[in-house]
Amino acid sequence: MGKIVISSNVSLDGVVQDPDGAEGFDRGGWFVRYGGADLDEWSKLEHAEALSTEALLLGRRSDGWFGARWASRPGEWAERLNSLPKYVVSSTLQEPSWTNVTVLKGDVVDEVTRLRQELDGDIVCYASYELGRTLIEHDLVDELRLVLFPVVVGAGKRLFGESSGARPFRLAGSRTVGSGLVLLTYEIVRDA
Template identity: 30%
Template structure:
């Protein structure tokens, strides 16, 4: 059975976007891009909520043609590789309002979240990454649908914005299964529910 892991960038004080909804506080370097490409290579599907999907769909389809967004614009190979993988992976967006999309390999699901996720987990294939946003992440947490939490903690405190955890599963105990620090100051921590 496939597993679903949350993969998300978060500030030290627990926010996934700033108060003005920007993501320009996220840090990255070649090392982070290598890690992300490795993670993308390990999955064949990703789950997103509508808002996160629309944000990513507004960028990734043409990202390979815009290497200036790479962590190192002089060496955009990793960024271009990530763009190709993002476009090739199956994208599953949960939304009751989104009806169509032009982003390749995208499927819109509007049914019962727990039933749809159980069906996805039973399908053959690699693990599935949940890329957010906050609403679907918290819904999946409350329903006990996440098998692992991979938080890429950025060395910044936003003070306000959209919190990652919005009253998810109170009292949950997690087990640390891995950690890694990056030269840019970001730290990846991975937990599984006990």
């Protein structure tokens, strides 16, 4: 059985919106601005994660964002990301932007449950906060990997929104990335 992992960059106040500033959000661009020299270590962390991942799970907009940035990049990290099977949840996507994409057009919960049963290993969900919220709400997430950036953005879309109830997680690991970023790893507590 596969393990659903949400892997995300997040500000201290939980904002995940427009980290690179490309969306035009007036508070976007916090990733480079506050990641600085630590982004070299962040890259190593993300590269290692890609090497241990079995598949990617994305929303429609994330497919477009990643496809535009990674499809033509050279190097081992790009080759790994481009070669991974990708599952994009969308009822409207006709032409995926990235490579190796299967579009999941049915009910999100049913499609991801089936995917989780069919695959083994980590199924990593990048940069898809709306999808992430749905997965958390329906108890489909097994692990959170959050790279915490040292900034309070003050507004913007957050990974966690309103939910129907508490979802307990346990800290599985923490480490600094460079000198200013922190990787927090949490596992879902299903026996609480």
